[in-house]
Structure formats: structure tokens, C-alpha cells
Amino acid sequence: MTSPVDATPLPGPARPGGRSARVRADVLRAVGEELAERGYDALTIDAVAARSGVHRTTLYRRWKTVDALLVDLLEANRDDTWAPADTGALTTDLIALNREVRTAALEEPSVMSAVIAASFRSPAAAAAQTRLLDDRYERCAVVVTRAIARGELPADTDPHRLLMAATSPLYHQLFLRRQPMTEAEADRWATTTAAAAEAGAFQA
Amino acid sequence: MTSPVDATPLPGPARPGGRSARVRADVLRAVGEELAERGYDALTIDAVAARSGVHRTTLYRRWKTVDALLVDLLEANRDDTWAPADTGALTTDLIALNREVRTAALEEPSVMSAVIAASFRSPAAAAAQTRLLDDRYERCAVVVTRAIARGELPADTDPHRLLMAATSPLYHQLFLRRQPMTEAEADRWATTTAAAAEAGAFQA
DNA sequence: TCCTTAAAGCGACGAATGTTGCGTTAAGAT
DNA sequence: ATCTTAACGCAACATTCGTCGCTTTAAGGA
Numbered sequence: 415m416t417s418p419v420d421a422t423p424l425p426g427p428a429r430p431g432g433r434s435a436r437v438r439a440d441v442l443r444a445v446g447e448e449l450a451e452r453g454y455d456a457l458t459i460d461a462v463a464a465r466s467g468v469h470r471t472t473l474y475r476r477w478k479t480v481d482a483l484l485v486d487l488l489e490a491n492r493d494d495t496w497a498p499a500d501t502g503a504l505t506t507d508l509i510a511l512n513r514e515v516r517t518a519a520l521e522e523p524s525v526m527s528a529v530i531a532a533s534f535r536s537p538a539a540a541a542a543q544t545r546l547l548d549d550r551y552e553r554c555a556v557v558v559t560r561a562i563a564r565g566e567l568p569a570d571t572d573p574h575r576l577l578m579a580a581t582s583p584l585y586h587q588l589f590l591r592r593q594p595m596t597e598a599e600a601d602r603w604a605t606t607t608a609a610a611a612e613a614g615a616f617q618a
Numbered sequence: 619m620t621s622p623v624d625a626t627p628l629p630g631p632a633r634p635g636g637r638s639a640r641v642r643a644d645v646l647r648a649v650g651e652e653l654a655e656r657g658y659d660a661l662t663i664d665a666v667a668a669r670s671g672v673h674r675t676t677l678y679r680r681w682k683t684v685d686a687l688l689v690d691l692l693e694a695n696r697d698d699t700w701a702p703a704d705t706g707a708l709t710t711d712l713i714a715l716n717r718e719v720r721t722a723a724l725e726e727p728s729v730m731s732a733v734i735a736a737s738f739r740s741p742a743a744a745a746a747q748t749r750l751l752d753d754r755y756e757r758c759a760v761v762v763t764r765a766i767a768r769g770e771l772p773a774d775t776d777p778h779r780l781l782m783a784a785t786s787p788l789y790h791q792l793f794l795r796r797q798p799m800t801e802a803e804a805d806r807w808a809t810t811t812a813a814a815a816e817a818g819a820f821q822a
Numbered sequence: 823t824c825c826t827t828a829a830a831g832c833g834a835c836g837a838a839t840g841t842t843g844c845g846t847t848a849a850g851a852t
Numbered sequence: 853a854t855c856t857t858a859a860c861g862c863a864a865c866a867t868t869c870g871t872c873g874c875t876t877t878a879a880g881g882a
Contacts, residue, residue: 433847433848433849433858433859433860434849434858434859434860437859437860455739458838458839459839459840460838460839468860468861469860469861469862470839470840470861470862471840471841471842471860471861471862471863472859472860472861474839474840474841475859475860476859476860478840527738530738530794531735531738531739533794533796534658534731534734534735534738535659535735540796543794543795543796544795544796544797547794547795548795575810578787578790578791579783579787579810581790582786582787582789582790582791583782583783583786585786585789585790585794586782586785586786586789586790587782587786589794590734590737590747590751590789590793591747591748591751591752592737592744592747592748593748606779606783606814606819606820609819610810610814610817610819613814613817615810615813615814616810637828637829637830637877637878637879638828638829638830638879641829641830662868662869663869663870664868664869672830672831673830673831673832674831674832674869674870675830675831675832675833675870675871675872676829676830676831678869678870678871679829679830680829680830682870
């Protein structure tokens with residue numbers, strides 16, 4: 415029996431206004447700077463508190479862990495405009511893509527590495543990582559559909575499998591095996607994959 | 619000027635005998651159990667000390683960090699007899715290999731996942747991870763050389779590239795992208811790679 | 823058997839990491 | 853302009869983590 419005057423209390427962000435927003439902005443900026451300057455290992459609640467000027471307790475209450483901070487930064491900075499380069503051919507598109515992946519993976523300190531490391535600790539970070547990569551693959555699918563439209567690839571080529579084949583060796587080599595990888599090698603995975611795809615290796 | 623009576627003090631393990639060995643065995647057993655029962659997140663110095671009956675201080679002195687404990691366990695349990703299955707054909711050899719990788723990656727709690735997570739924290743763990751994978755690739759190279767001997771592959775096929783192509787999508791999907799992977803999918807990466815290799819995709 | 827001395831045990835300490843209760847501030851509604 | 857209250861600031865507390873000085877044990881050599 416709810417009285418008619420009873421205004422809905424509304425769950426969810428009850429007061430997401432001015433101050434809270436400013437605090438969040440300050441904190442996320444601090445997280446980004448700390449990460450860029452000192453790397454993931456130095457990314458601690460206290461360090462972020464000190465740099466942002468926001469109290470420790472607030473961070474513990476709103477984010478609880480460093481991983482949560484990182485996830486929030488990721489969601490906030492998510493670039494909705496990114497698109498793979500359009501070079502006019504599958505092989506060169508994949509080369510451009512692989513070079514971008516390699517560059518991002520090799521930057522120091524590596525944000526990508528930080529996200530992966532975090533994904534091994536908290537489920538939330540893992541979920542963010544999944545979303546991030548899913549989004550990436552989604553956007554990159556056009557590389558394949560364009561190639562199909564140009565007649566370079568069979569019409570039933572699976573974009574996801576093709577992209578996995580091209581990029582996964584880079585991640586594997588750089589993050590799991592932890593060995594260096596030259597740009598030429600990255601290029602080679604692109605060309606090999608493109609050739610295999612054109613031969614129908616990734617047809618459904 | 620060393621006096622003739624002056625016995626060499628000998629650097630290195632001065633007294634690796636009975637007690638030390640027993641302590642190490644107890645500790646490593648405890649690490650393995652803790653890891654298997656509660657997973658990597660629960661793997662703490664204190665937990666290992668409690669379970670093994672060895673004092674905290676000893677662990678801090680001899681191993682310093684949990685990652686070092688994990689590395690030591692790995693080195694101690696290293697299986698020098700492992701070899702890839704010989705099924706008589708490249709495709710089926712790769713399928714067997716991928717199934718083994720998938721099974722190991724999917725066990726819960728995952729030792730493989732723990733090692734990877736550790737490799738993002740300590741250089742020592744990273745080095746161990748590199749050694750582990752290098753050793754694995756080394757042993758798996760016979761799969762390729764056998765295929766060459768059978769005439770299935772060009773003589774100048776690069777074993778390492780071929781093996782990367784076959785297995786890296788599994789690691790990528792399971793540990794980076796964190797999505798499930800069916801056995802059929804794992805098999806498919808094996809067959810696709812075998813076909814590409816036979817077409818000369820991994821020639822030097 | 824006895825001696826020497828690494829290595830393990832032990833407790834106490836300091837620092838870092840989280841937590842809690844309470845007072846204060848300001849967003850948003852009236 | 854005033855009121856309500858979510859969110860922040862603050863200080864004190866609890867816990868975990870890693871270190872240090874000292875004592876005790878036992879491995880390995882004489």
C-alpha cells in the first residue's frame with residue numbers, strides 16, 4: 415500500500431551532482447597521471463589520495479580497490495571514435511593494426527599491461543578487459559567486411575577468427591612469453607594472416 | 619697472499635643439508651596445496667607459514683615474496699620428461715597439443731593463471747614464465763620436424779611461428795579476452811594452422 | 823664425540839593498508 | 853532563503869605485512 419503522495423525514493427545515484435563529479439574527475443586524473451608516471455606497481459590508494467587531494471576514506475568508500483579505480487578510468491576514457499585505419503587493402507590494414515597494438519603494448523609504463531595485470535586480480539577488472547577487447551574486435555570487423563566488399567576475401571570469412579589470428583601472436587609474445595618483437599615480425603603476422611585468409615582459411 | 623692452511627670458504631650453498639632441505643620441501647608442498655585449494659589470491663606468506671609449520675621469518679628470509687615461492691615450486695616441479703603426443707600426422711598432433719593447453723588453462727583454480735598473474739608483478743616470475751614457455755616450445759618443435767620428415771611440410775618451415783599460430787589464440791581467448799573456448803574451437807585453430815603450414819605459410 | 827656456525831625459531835617493532843564513527847559541507851528540493 | 857541528507861573530511865583504530873636483533877637448533881667437519 416503506497417500512499418499517493420509517496421515520492422519514489424529512486425535507487426541508483428541519488429546525488430551525482432557537482433561535488434561528487436568534481437571529486438571523481440580529480441581522482442581519475444590522479445590515477446591516470448600516477449599510472450603514466452610511476453606505473454601500475456606504484457598505483458596505490460594512498461598515492462592517488464595524496465595526488466588528487468581527495469581523502470583516503472573517500473577512495474576506500476567509493477572505489478574500494480585500486481583495480482576499481484583503474485576500471486573506472488578505463489570506462490571514463492573510453493574512446494568511442496576510434497576506428498582502424500583504411501589503407502585500401504587487407505594486408506596493409508592488418509599491418510597498421512598490428513603496429514598499433516605493438517606500439518601500445520610496448521609503451522612504458524604500459525597501461526595495457528596494467529589492465530591485464532588487474533584483470534588477473536579482480537572480476538570487475540576482468541569484465542572491463544573483456545568489454546574493452548570485445549569493443550575493439552567489433553570496430554575492427556570493418557577491416558574484414560571492406561576486404562570482402564573489395565573481393566579480396568570470401569564472403570563468409572569470419573572477421574573475429576581472422577583478427578584473432580593476426581593479433582593474438584603479438585599479445586602472446588609480448589605479455590605471456592615476454593620476449594621482444596620487432597615491427598617486422600608484427601608485420602609478418604599481418605601478411606601471413608592476410609594471405610591465409612585470402613586462401614579461405616577463415617571461412618565459416 | 620692466501621695461507622696454505624687457509625681452506626676455501628666457498629661461496630654458494632654452504633649448508634644445503636638435512637634441515638634446510640626438509641624445510642624447503644615442507645614449504646613447497648604447502649604452497650602447492652594452498653594454490654590448489656584456495657587459489658593465487660589466497661597465496662600469502664602467512665598462509666604458507668601456517669600450513670607448512672615453518673616460521674614466517676624463515677619464509678621472508680629465504681624467499682622474500684610469494685612470487686618467489688611460486689617460482690621455486692615451478693622449478694622444483696618441472697617435468698623434464700614431458701613430450702608432445704606423436705599421433706602420426708601434423709593436424710592431429712596439433713589438436714592433441716591444443717587440447718592439452720586448453721585443459722591446463724581451464725583447470726580451477728588455475729596454476730597457469732597464477733603464474734601469468736605473478737609474471738606481471740615480479741621480474742623473477744616473468745623470467746620463470748619465459749623459461750617455462752621457451753622450454754615448452756623447444757620440446758614441441760619435434761612435432762614440426764616430424765611433419766617435415768613425413769613430407770607434410772616444406773623443409774624450411776619455422777617451428778616456432780607455426781606453434782605460435784596454433785596455440786596463441788587459445789591463450790589470448792582464455793587469459794586476455796577471458797571468454798570461454800570449446801574444445802571444437804581449440805581443434806579448429808589446430809586444423810587451420812596445419813592447413814596454412816602445409817600451404818607454406820610459415821616458411822623462412 | 824665435540825665444535826663451529828649456517829639456518830631456523832621467536833617476539834617485538836614499524837610501516838603500510840583497510841575500517842569505523844562522527845562531525846562538516848554542499849547538492850538539490852521546497 | 854531554508855531544510856534535508858548524501859557525500860566528503862577527519863582522526864582514531866584494527867589488521868596485515870615486512871623487518872630486526874637475538875636465541876636456539878642441528879648439519880657437517882675435526
